[in-house]
Structures are given as C-alpha cells and as structure tokens.
Amino acid sequence: MSGPLLAGLGLGVSFGETAALEDVSLSLSAGEVVAVMGTSGSGKSTLLHCLAGVLVPDRGEVSFAGERIDNQSDRRRSDLRLRSFGFVPQFGDLVPELTLLENVALPLRLLQVGRREATGRAAALLDELEVGSAASRRAGAASGGQVQRVAVARALVHCPSVVFADEPTGALDSATGELVLEALVATARDRGSAVLLVTHEAVVASHADREVVVRDGRLDLLAFPTVG
Ligand SMILES: Nc1ncnc2c1ncn2[C@@H]1O[C@H](COP(=O)(O)OP(=O)(O)O)[C@@H](O)[C@H]1O
Ligand SMILES: [Mg+2]
Known part of the structure; x- marks a missing residue:
C-alpha cells in the first residue's frame, strides 16, 4: 500500500452552534507516533473520534488503508474498529461488572480467540503495565489509575x-505515565502500528515523532515537528 495508513481530509464537526472542528486534515503512516496537543475544549477528542470512525464528521472524509470509512455503515465501522483499531477513551470506559483481566481479554474474545490464549495475552499486558496484581478486581471497584x-x-x-489514545496518562503519576507511553511507543516501533496520542502535556508529546496543535477546532500550522 502506498500513501498514509489513516487520513482525515477537510474534517468538520458542529454541535449545534459550536464548530468543534473546522477543515482539519491529518494523516498517519504505519509506525508513526503523532501527538495531538491543544487546550481543553479545542477539539482534540472530536478529531480522534472522527479519525477512529466513532463519530461521522459533518464535512470531509476519513480513509484507512486507502479506503473511505466515514461513509460506511455503523456496523462496518464497528467491525473495522474491533479488528484494526485500538481506542483508549479519555475516561477508560471499562465494563464495570467484568474483572480487569476480562476487560482486556474482551476484544480477543469478540475476535473468536480462545479463552486460554485471550486470558494469557491479557495477563501479560497487565503485568507489563504493572497492574497484574489487580487482574481479578472488578473494573467498577478499580482506581482511576488502574482503569486507565x-x-x-x-x-x-x-x-x-x-491506536488512538485520548489523554492516556491523565490519571497517572509520572512514573506510571512513562510506562504507558513506553507501551504505546513500543507498539509503533515493534509492530508498525500508527499511534495517535492526544495530550495537553508537552512531556507526553515529547514521546511522539511529530506533533500537531489544535486551536479552536483548527490545526495550528505553526506547530513544528519535534526533533529526535
Ligand atoms: N457531544 C457534544 N455535544 C455538544 N458539544 C460538544 C460535544 N462534544 C464536544 N463538544 C464541544 O466541542 C468542542 C470541542 O470538544 P472536545 O473535542 O471534547 O475538546 P478537547 O478534547 O480538546 O477538550 C468543545 O467546545 C465542546 O464543548
Ligand atoms: Mg478531550
């Protein structure tokens, strides 16, 4: 495949009178980590939701692997999200009745991976993120840092x-936040995933290959790529 893995072109979203996003274009290549910065209310989450196919933009197009996705049915976009996308919502949004381990294994189970393998892979990731000791806790009883x-x-x-991550370190202390960022960056480096990381913290954005700034629903063209 040539061209970007994921591309948003001329995206616009309005909520009533509020223009949350105006004429934003952003693309990601495989293996690339891009940080989306901006103050609260600038439109970062809205941009992420459009690119991930969670929200259909009022204007513009989104393509994944060369194919338009914004005009696909809800069902096809859900299926694409399950197979090809990973989404870290700003507030975690786990299934409260399930344990932490079951929450992590859930996407694999939905993809028909056997229980044993799904549980093993989920447990390994929880260990890597140093939350393995709480694996059997129900998500509804977990702390904010564990949920994140x-x-x-x-x-x-x-x-x-x-991978789309919306403020994935907001509830974490800096050492734990570092662990999460390392896991996200490793996904890009080791598996060639594209990672879109929303944050308002410069220290988080410094892990990215490139950063863009959203201001009042528009991409700020004065943002320069980060070095190193
Ligand atoms: N579902 C919604 N209904 C109404 N207004 C919304 C909705 N989602 C976002 N907005 C508004 O759109 C703007 C951008 O919001 P958002 O994308 O959540 O910003 P950020 O993630 O940068 O904090 C804000 O003014 C916000 O109040
Ligand atoms: Mg947000």
Whole structure:
C-alpha cells in the first residue's frame, strides 16, 4: 500500500452552534507516533473520534488503508474498529461488572480467540503495565489509575493497525505515565502500528515523532515537528 495508513481530509464537526472542528486534515503512516496537543475544549477528542470512525464528521472524509470509512455503515465501522483499531477513551470506559483481566481479554474474545490464549495475552499486558496484581478486581471497584492502564492494555491486546489514545496518562503519576507511553511507543516501533496520542502535556508529546496543535477546532500550522 502506498500513501498514509489513516487520513482525515477537510474534517468538520458542529454541535449545534459550536464548530468543534473546522477543515482539519491529518494523516498517519504505519509506525508513526503523532501527538495531538491543544487546550481543553479545542477539539482534540472530536478529531480522534472522527479519525477512529466513532463519530461521522459533518464535512470531509476519513480513509484507512486507502479506503473511505466515514461513509460506511455503523456496523462496518464497528467491525473495522474491533479488528484494526485500538481506542483508549479519555475516561477508560471499562465494563464495570467484568474483572480487569476480562476487560482486556474482551476484544480477543469478540475476535473468536480462545479463552486460554485471550486470558494469557491479557495477563501479560497487565503485568507489563504493572497492574497484574489487580487482574481479578472488578473494573467498577478499580482506581482511576488502574482503569486507565487497563484501558490501554485493552486497546493494545489485539495488535491493532492504529491506536488512538485520548489523554492516556491523565490519571497517572509520572512514573506510571512513562510506562504507558513506553507501551504505546513500543507498539509503533515493534509492530508498525500508527499511534495517535492526544495530550495537553508537552512531556507526553515529547514521546511522539511529530506533533500537531489544535486551536479552536483548527490545526495550528505553526506547530513544528519535534526533533529526535
Ligand atoms: N457531544 C457534544 N455535544 C455538544 N458539544 C460538544 C460535544 N462534544 C464536544 N463538544 C464541544 O466541542 C468542542 C470541542 O470538544 P472536545 O473535542 O471534547 O475538546 P478537547 O478534547 O480538546 O477538550 C468543545 O467546545 C465542546 O464543548
Ligand atoms: Mg478531550
């Protein structure tokens, strides 16, 4: 395949009178980590949701692997998300009745991976993110920091082509945040996933190959690529 793995072109989203996103274009290549920065309310989550096919933009197009996805049915976009995308929501959004381990194994189970293998892969990721000792805790009883790490593990467990992470370190201390960022960057380096990382912290963005800034729903063209 030539061209970017994921591309948004001229994206626009309005919520009533609010223009959350205006004419934003952004593309990602395989193996690339891109940070989306911007203050609260600037449109970062809206951009992420459009690119991930969670939200259909009012204007513009989104393509994955050369194929338009924004005009596909809800069912096809859900299926694409399950197979090819990993999404870390800003507030975790785990299934509260399931254990942390079951939450991470869930995408694999939905993809028909056997229970044993799914559980093994989920447990290994929880260990890597240093939350393995809480694996049997119900998600509804877990701390914010545990939920956030488990949401990251759930997004990575099926080796997706694209990982979307919305403020994935917001509830973590800096050492644990570092662990999460390393796991996200390793996914890009080792498996060639594209990683789109939303943050308002410069230290988080410094892990990315490239950073863009959203301001009032528009991409700030004054943002320069980060070095190193
Ligand atoms: N579902 C929604 N309904 C109404 N307004 C929304 C909705 N989602 C986002 N917005 C508005 O769109 C703008 C961008 O929001 P968002 O993308 O969540 O910003 P960020 O993630 O940068 O904090 C904000 O003004 C926000 O209030
Ligand atoms: Mg947000």
